[in-house]
Amino acid sequence: MSAKEGWNIISKTYQGKTRISLDDVHYGPISPGESELKLLGNVAGKDVLEIGCGGGQNAIVLKKWGANSVGLDVSEEQIKYARKLARR
Numbered sequence: 001m002s003a004k005e006g007w008n009i010i011s012k013t014y015q016g017k018t019r020i021s022l023d024d025v026h027y028g029p030i031s032p033g034e035s036e037l038k039l040l041g042n043v044a045g046k047d048v049l050e051i052g053c054g055g056g057q058n059a060i061v062l063k064k065w066g067a068n069s070v071g072l073d074v075s076e077e078q079i080k081y082a083r084k085l086a087r088r
Contacts, residue, residue: 003074004074004075007054007073007074007075007077007078008075008076008077008078011055011075011077011078011080011081012077012081015055015078015081020054020055020057021033021057021061022057022060022061022064022085023061023064024061025040025058025061025062026057026058026061034061043062043065043066043067043069044065044066044067045066045067045068046067046068047067047068047070048062048067048068048069048070049069049070049071049072050062050069050070050071050072051072052072052073052074053071053072053073053078053082054071054073054075054078054082055078055081055082055085056071056078056079056081056082056083056085056086057082057085058071059071059082059086060085060086
């Protein structure tokens with residue numbers, strides 16, 4: 001099974017059970033977020049491409065912070081979730 005197939009299968013369950021902030025860039029389930037780590041600096045006005053964006057949570061946060069953010073993911077199901085989340 002490919003990663004694409006795997007993520008398409010588990011996307012709904014993963015997004016339903018995993019809480020990823022829409023207010024801070026997420027680096028991992030046990031990692032501090034960008035507000036603490038300060039790895040990106042000021043993103044306002046910058047173009048940001050997130051490869052492997054999953055459900056798009058980081059792209060949404062970066063947009064809130066003023067970036068022109070775009071997310072790409074191999075999983076169509078993850079992208080569907082990202083679009084739904086972004087519309088909210």
